[in-house]
């Protein structure tokens with residue numbers, strides 16, 4: 156079984172790996188200045204997928220210089236309609252190679268191809284959405300006031316944007332940053348996560364002849380060595396970072412030194428509220444998506460479930476049964492619902508939280524360990540835990556794995572207080588058949604996105620971002636284009 160999977164992954168890798176795997180700087184694929192490389196691993200098999208350059212400060216300098224030159228040169232002179240066409244061309248190129256992209260994402264991250272299919276579909280759609288947005292970045296004209304004057308605004312690009320991406324949605328989050336940054340007229344230096352650099356490099360291969368040299372640059376490498384010099388770079392006027400709150404805080408501090416603008420999309424610890432009148436089939440489906448989708452490696456994970464006492468028994472029975480039935484295994488197999496975590500280290504981190512939960516008196520209703528008969532140690536069972544104190548570490552901290560903690564409630568106000576009692580405020584869910592209850596609870600939850608009777612939906616155009624320590628700024632929407640621009644007011648005295 157294991158050998159069969161390893162062979163299938165090796166064959167698939169040979170078909171879908173990006174042809175050129177250098178740093179992508181000024182339209183060329185190059186080695187790191189010091190020749191350093193690192194290996195990216197297939198978490199399903201534990202085998203090395205590819206060796207890629209380990210970029211460092213010197214490489215970041217070269218990429219930022221290329222981006223600056225592009226912003227001051229051909230790319231900066233590109234008009235809105237041309238940028239629209241180029242973004243459409245990028246979307247079309249990705250669509251032509253869609254199967255390759257989604258298989259590569261499944262290999263590098265471990266996500267099932269059915270989920271990777273959803274990611275790549277959304278990537279294409281985001282490039283098309285932001286292609287349209289290039290034409291809508293309009294300024295305003297003030298109503299005439301005293302004397303002959305004309306006051307108007309324009310939204311100008313920053314120049315060079317530094318984009319840092321995590322490993323859970325490598326290509327999707329890349330598109331959330333690159334598409335609006337280019338739409339606004341910026342040049343980009345992208346730093347993918349060290350665990351999952353391959354789809355960003357494939358994107359560079361696929362769009363190499365679409366964009367002018369230097370408009371998009373990709374520097375693979377580690378956080379401290381490549382991410383930090385990029386986010387601290389004097390010539391990077393805007394940083395868009397997605398990752399952990401701890402690193403986001405550091406990024407913001409370094410941006411403060413040069414008063415650079417930041418968009419931060421950070422961690423989450425979302426509540427999913429099940430009301431007494433909820434459709435329980437829909438509630439179980441939403442809970443499964445909330446915590447087991449992408450193996451729980453979602454910043455929006457609904458990892459704290461608040462179920463009304465009156466329906467708790469039945470809901471939990473059905474949830475446990477569904478969790479037990481989820482097919483865990485090879486992400487390349489069609490029926491797989493959960494693949495491995497991105498690495499064995501991440502699986503161990505998740506299981507450590509489960510041990511902490513057990514030690515704190517948690518009752519593991521399902522899962523809680525590694526599944527049998529998987530090809531590597533990166534797999535974790537879907538896990539549901541009840542009986543924890545809400546202030547315990549597994550409830551307060553982001554586990555980033557398929558581990559759900561459950562609380563029963565009958566007093567609405569007490570439940571809302573607990574639901575809001577975390578540092579994060581990214582996303583939440585509400586399950587109810589009452590529209591009035593849906594809006595009331597959505598209003599009471601201190602988060603940036605509330606899904607009602609569903610979970611994990613990210614349509615292009617709907618702003619996505621956090622309250623509290625989940626971040627600053629909004630992605631995936633028209634206002635994102637604005638966040639990649641500065642407003643200039645032009646106040647003309649007419650003689």
Ligand code: NAD
Pocket residue numbers: 319320321322323324346347348349376377378379381382383384386397398399400402403405406419420421422423453454455553555581621625626
């Ligand atoms: P991470 O913060 O460790 O790394 C994220 C990225 O930052 C990687 O590319 C990494 O190389 C880089 N990085 C690390 N140290 C850096 C530094 N000092 N300076 C600049 N860059 C640095 O996070 P992770 O473990 O890769 O991802 C998981 C985290 O991302 C979770 O906390 C999750 O909630 C968060 N996340 C948030 C969103 C969102 O939109 N809010 C989406 C996905 C993931």
